[in-house]
Amino acid sequence: xxxxxxxxxxxxxxxxxxxxxxxxxxxxxxxxxxxxxxxxxxxxxxxxxxxxxxxxxxxxxxxxxxxxxxxxxxxxxxxxxxxxxxxxxxxxxxxxxxxxxxxxxxxxxxxxxxxxxxxxxxxxxxxxxxxxxxxxxxxxxxxxxxxxxxxxxxxxxxxxxxxxxxxxxxxxxxxxxxxxxxxxxxxxxxxxxxxxxxxxxxxxxxxxxxxxxxxxxxxxxxxxxxxxxxxxxxxxxxxxxxxxxxxxxxxxxxxxxxxxxxxxxxxxxxxxxxxxxxxxxxxxxxxxxxxxxxxxxxxxxxxxxxxxxxxxxxxxxxxxxxxxxxxxxxxxxxxxxxxxxxxxxxxxxxxxxxxxxxxxxxxxxxxxxxxxxxxxxxxxxxxxxxxxxxxxxxxxxxxxxxxxxxxxxxxxxxxxxxxxxxxxxxxxxxxxxxxxxxxxxxxxxxxxxxxxxxxxxxxxxxxxxxxxxxxxxxxxxxxxxxxxxxxxxxxxxxxxxxxxxxxxxxxxxxxxxxxxxxxxxxxxxxxxxxxxxxxxxxx
Ligand SMILES: Nc1ncnc2c1ncn2[C@@H]1O[C@H](COP(=O)(O)OP(=O)(O)OP(=O)(O)O)[C@@H](O)[C@H]1O
Ligand SMILES: [Mg+2]
Numbered sequence: 001x002x003x004x005x006x007x008x009x010x011x012x013x014x015x016x017x018x019x020x021x022x023x024x025x026x027x028x029x030x031x032x033x034x035x036x037x038x039x040x041x042x043x044x045x046x047x048x049x050x051x052x053x054x055x056x057x058x059x060x061x062x063x064x065x066x067x068x069x070x071x072x073x074x075x076x077x078x079x080x081x082x083x084x085x086x087x088x089x090x091x092x093x094x095x096x097x098x099x100x101x102x103x104x105x106x107x108x109x110x111x112x113x114x115x116x117x118x119x120x121x122x123x124x125x126x127x128x129x130x131x132x133x134x135x136x137x138x139x140x141x142x143x144x145x146x147x148x149x150x151x152x153x154x155x156x157x158x159x160x161x162x163x164x165x166x167x168x169x170x171x172x173x174x175x176x177x178x179x180x181x182x183x184x185x186x187x188x189x190x191x192x193x194x195x196x197x198x199x200x201x202x203x204x205x206x207x208x209x210x211x212x213x214x215x216x217x218x219x220x221x222x223x224x225x226x227x228x229x230x231x232x233x234x235x236x237x238x239x240x241x242x243x244x245x246x247x248x249x250x251x252x253x254x255x256x257x258x259x260x261x262x263x264x265x266x267x268x269x270x271x272x273x274x275x276x277x278x279x280x281x282x283x284x285x286x287x288x289x290x291x292x293x294x295x296x297x298x299x300x301x302x303x304x305x306x307x308x309x310x311x312x313x314x315x316x317x318x319x320x321x322x323x324x325x326x327x328x329x330x331x332x333x334x335x336x337x338x339x340x341x342x343x344x345x346x347x348x349x350x351x352x353x354x355x356x357x358x359x360x361x362x363x364x365x366x367x368x369x370x371x372x373x374x375x376x377x378x379x380x381x382x383x384x385x386x387x388x389x390x391x392x393x394x395x396x397x398x399x400x401x402x403x404x405x406x407x408x409x410x411x412x413x414x415x416x417x418x419x420x421x422x423x424x425x426x427x428x429x430x431x432x433x434x435x436x437x438x439x440x441x442x443x444x445x446x447x448x449x450x451x452x453x454x455x456x457x458x459x460x461x462x463x464x465x466x467x468x469x470x471x472x473x474x475x476x477x478x479x480x481x482x483x484x485x486x487x488x489x490x491x492x493x494x495x496x497x498x499x500x501x502x503x504x505x506x507x508x509x510x511x512x513x514x515x516x517x518x519x520x521x522x523x524x525x526x527x528x529x530x531x532x533x534x535x536x537x538x539x
Pocket of ligand 2: 183248
């Protein structure tokens with residue numbers, strides 16, 4: 001809560017237009033705010049330096065120093081100063097610049113008094129939340145977690161102990177647990193501590209490789225053993241000789257392949273597909289699954305003998321909700337990793353936000369938590385993740401009554417793709433996973449802001465989305481990461497989708513001119529024509 005009981009928040013209005021200052025001051029004075037005014041950027045900076053107000057409303061276009069310039073001076077004098085920019089021109093350029101230089105938000109003239117008040121309230125709440133996180137003490141130092149496996153709960157201590165016990169031998173280990181609990185992390189840790197650490201670790205995702213290819217992938221093939229086998233190829237087991245193979249999602253392995261894995265385990269030998277020779281391999285097998293293998297054995301979809309061979313040592317990874325004491329440590333670990341990679345610069349979490357994070361059920365476990373911290377860190381202003389920065393669904397799931405200040409992740413995602421084509425969508429859209437480095441001056445190549453339409457508070461129409469937090473600019477690199485992540489789970493192939501979307505966009509941008517479009521795309525006109533026909537695209 002605001003410490004308004006203790007004192008009245010001070011709001012500074014910087015505008016060279018006295019009428020604007022007057023009307024804005026009237027609106028704000030209707031609440032318990034003390035309003036002060038400055039008629040120029042220069043004057044405003046002096047005030048901010050002398051005694052920083054709680055919030056600044058700053059005009060972008062002024063005689064003398066421009067608003068953007070003043071914003072930079074203000075933020076360098078006081079990096080935590082909250083500033084709302086005011087403009088009569090809602091161009092993409094303005095929006096981008098405003099957010100890039102660290103404005104909390106920006107509004108367009110003429111003002112809707114109610115929206116001005118909501119914006120001021122939200123900004124002041126954020127200001128207070130940041131202050132309340134001032135005392136934040138990290139629970140861990142990520143340097144102490146070289147393994148990347150964080151947690152000090154009793155269940156995790158047990159996991160660490162077993163890892164230690166199994167590293168000295170070549171025993172087969174089965175790691176089970178829900179998705180995102182750290183199964184692969186554990187497998188890698190076993191390998192790193194084993195005597196095989198200098199030899200390869202190869203992870204094979206059995207669910208991702210089609211049944212007809214998995215044997216060739218694992219055991220290799222001889223030339224001509226099947227259509228397309230144009231030469232001999234070594235499989236993972238041969239390539240990994242002396243090392244460790246991690247058979248991930250083993251519950252998805254076909255029965256025929258299971259038989260062959262059993263043979264490796266029993267006899268230490270393989271046969272290439274189409275080959276007659278048996279080849280000795282020295283490979284340690286680690287396996288993981290989130291399936292119930294015991295049930296599969298009962299249903300005869302998983303070989304019982306293989307089950308017992310693999311299940312010599314079992315490591316059960318606990319769900320995150322069963323070790324919620326570890327959550328603050330994982331949160332700190334994630335923030336410190338992001339800072340190290342220069343992807344975000346947050347180092348604190350407000351008490352309210354941490355309470356929500358620790359209460360959440362985390363169906364996607366650590367991977368989901370990691371993802372949420374990344375998304376929130378990218379849109380957070382300053383060095384603190386506030387409640388408003390957490391994705392809507394996390395706040396909703398935990399029953400938080402906080403005012404929604406960010407677009408719902410779903411909305412953000414779809415708006416990300418729609419932004420270029422949906423006029424009037426002016427809300428800055430963060431690809432939630434699209435982490436952008438926070439430093440100013442990063443290339444802004446992606447249309448996160450659609451062109452403005454008419455004068456309105458710069459925000460999506462829903463009241464709940466009024467205060468879009470300042471977001472660092474999005475780079476092509478981050479957009480591509482985001483696309484990769486988003487399209488990976490889709491039904492259509494990634495390239496198929498990108499090709500269709502890019503051809504459509506380029507053709508539109510070139511006004512349907514096939515010659516120019518094909519030049520832009522880097523293909524011949526004939527190829528473009530052919531693809532347009534094949535894909536059934538409209539020109
Ligand atoms: N204890 C932990 N501490 C820190 N990060 C963790 C921890 N456990 C998992 N992670 C992180 O969470 C993500 C998911 O981990 P991992 O891939 O090992 O999970 P998984 O159980 O194999 O998931 P899936 O079943 O979906 O394959 C990774 O980015 C990993 O670094
Ligand atoms: Mg995994």
